[in-house]
Amino acid sequence: MDAATDDLPRRLQRVLGRLARILRREVPSALGPGSLSVLATLAVEGPLRPSDLAAREGVRPPTMTRMLTVLEDAGLVARTADPADRRASLIEMTPSGEQTLLATRSARADQLARRIERLGPEQRRALAEALPVLEELTALEPSEE
Numbered sequence: 001m002d003a004a005t006d007d008l009p010r011r012l013q014r015v016l017g018r019l020a021r022i023l024r025r026e027v028p029s030a031l032g033p034g035s036l037s038v039l040a041t042l043a044v045e046g047p048l049r050p051s052d053l054a055a056r057e058g059v060r061p062p063t064m065t066r067m068l069t070v071l072e073d074a075g076l077v078a079r080t081a082d083p084a085d086r087r088a089s090l091i092e093m094t095p096s097g098e099q100t101l102l103a104t105r106s107a108r109a110d111q112l113a114r115r116i117e118r119l120g121p122e123q124r125r126a127l128a129e130a131l132p133v134l135e136e137l138t139a140l141e142p143s144e145e
Contacts, residue, residue, distance in 0.1 A: 019112075020033075023108045023111055023112060024108075026108075026111050027104070027107045027108045027111050029100075029104045031071075031076075031100065031104075034057070034059070034067055035067055035070065035071055035076075036101065036104060037057060038053060038057060038064075038067055038068075038071065038077075039071070039076065039077075039093055039097050039098075039100065039101040040101060041053065041056050041057060042077065042091065042092065042093040042097070043093060043098065043101060046092070047080065047090035047091060047092035048090060048091055049082065049088055049089070049090060049091070050064055050065065050068060050089070050091055051064075053068075053091055068091060071097065074096075075094055075096045075097075076093065076094055076096055076097030076100055077091050077092065077093055077094060077097055078091075078092055078094050079091060080092060
């Protein structure tokens with residue numbers, strides 16, 4: 001990296017983290033960020049075994065078990081038998097879980113849109129031009145990182 005980009009990873013991490021915290025504060029959810037992340041993972045990947053879900057979320061299995069108990073008690077996820085192994089279960093999002101995730105995402109996107117509207121045209125254009133690069137960062141496979 002050259003001098004202009006040496007601090008880029010730290011600055012990007014700091015600003016993205018700050019933006020996420022601002023949106024969580026401005027548009028609170030009854031669910032914590034970890035629980036919303038579990039729902040988002042299930043929305044993309046479909047039903048998963050609890051152990052696979054824990055690995056994808058980067059948490060230990062006991063932590064995932066506690067999170068799933070809360071989500072299941074709230075009716076946001078359901079357990080079903082794994083057709084490949086009847087001794088195992090799969091976790092799937094319920095329609096209520098999908099609605100909760102969509103409502104939270106929509107409200108936070110609306111709040112973010114209000115913040116973006118306060119930027120000048122050049123700043124909005126620069127942000128739009130940076131999006132493909134940010135999307136590419138999230139698409140990288142772990143082995144590519």
